Amino acid sequence: MSAQIIDGKKVSSDIKAELAAEVAELKKGGLEPCLAVALVGDDPASHVYVRNKEEACKLIGIKSIKEQLPASTTQEELLALVKSWNDDPSVHGILVQSPVPSQINEHEVLLTIDPAKDVDGWHPFNVGQLMVGESTFESCTPSGIIELLKRYNIEMAGAKAVIVGRSNIVGKPVALLLLHNDATVEICHSRTKDLAAETKTADILVAAIGKPKFITADMVKPGAAVIDVGMNRTEEGLCGDVDFEAVKEVAAAITPVPGGVGLMTVAMLMGNTVKAAKQQAGVVERSIV
Ligand code: GUN
Numbered sequence: 001m002s003a004q005i006i007d008g009k010k011v012s013s014d015i016k017a018e019l020a021a022e023v024a025e026l027k028k029g030g031l032e033p034c035l036a037v038a039l040v041g042d043d044p045a046s047h048v049y050v051r052n053k054e055e056a057c058k059l060i061g062i063k064s065i066k067e068q069l070p071a072s073t074t075q076e077e078l079l080a081l082v083k084s085w086n087d088d089p090s091v092h093g094i095l096v097q098s099p100v101p102s103q104i105n106e107h108e109v110l111l112t113i114d115p116a117k118d119v120d121g122w123h124p125f126n127v128g129q130l131m132v133g134e135s136t137f138e139s140c141t142p143s144g145i146i147e148l149l150k151r152y153n154i155e156m157a158g159a160k161a162v163i164v165g166r167s168n169i170v171g172k173p174v175a176l177l178l179l180h181n182d183a184t185v186e187i188c189h190s191r192t193k194d195l196a197a198e199t200k201t202a203d204i205l206v207a208a209i210g211k212p213k214f215i216t217a218d219m220v221k222p223g224a225a226v227i228d229v230g231m232n233r234t235e236e237g238l239c240g241d242v243d244f245e246a247v248k249e250v251a252a253a254i255t256p257v258p259g260g261v262g263l264m265t266v267a268m269l270m271g272n273t274v275k276a277a278k279q280q281a282g283v284v285e286r287s288i289v
Helices: 008-028 044-060 075-086 106-112 124-131 140-151 171-180 195-199 261-281
Strands: 034-040 063-069 093-096 160-164 184-188 204-207 225-228 232-234 237-239
Touching: 008 044, 008 140, 008 261, 034 044, 034 075, 034 261, 044 063, 044 261, 063 075, 075 093, 075 106, 093 106, 093 261, 124 171, 140 171, 140 225, 140 261, 160 171, 160 195, 171 184, 171 204, 184 195
Parallel strands: 034 063, 034 093, 160 184, 160 204, 204 225
Antiparallel strands: 232 237
């Protein structure tokens, strides 16, 4: 039997509809959530991602500010922009689209963003909050994965979760979130010995490698839930890290690419922006200083 397709398009539009209703109420009370995005340089994929974020803001009723900066932008110029948004009470969420040009020190940029406005959940303060299990801004792709698993009633407690990829923006934070949801978690990476032997133990397999169709059917345990975080641009178009056509015949549930995790990232970012606005307006308790 072919796997259930986890429909990120449907879940992300449900979440956006829920947020739109919430924002309409907030606006009645005089609070308009606002997300400010800096886009440095000419990376074509980044332009697409930022446009998707702007469209989601529009749909939900979130105000969006976009600063498009030239590839030659200096560190000082970018930091000055971030600081101006930190100091602007009408801006609730700040995001600097990644990747940035090589003259920019991205870590320093992240450290400069006010953690209370860090809707990406990438500031080391928020990463630390995630580590200790405190409510904070969770990184959007990992929290989108958890949301998909929850909405499809895929049991995390006691499940063996194997993550392939150890990046700061997906592999490590999704491991922590799965752990907080009582999964038994293993992170694999390029130096893992006998990767297939590890991935075959997974009830939940998360592929975040960045290599097209890297996870093949023989690497998947029958009945597993397979989450594909890959976004690889190939000659045949956008393609995930999982060999979807073959793996869907082995897995019990699987996310497609496109139409899976990618759409969830934007939905969770919108949720974080609304949360940031409510925290800064004192509508909900601030979880951070
Ligand atoms: N580049 C690709 N995905 C993301 C994201 O979620 N946030 C930021 N800031 N940059 C990205």
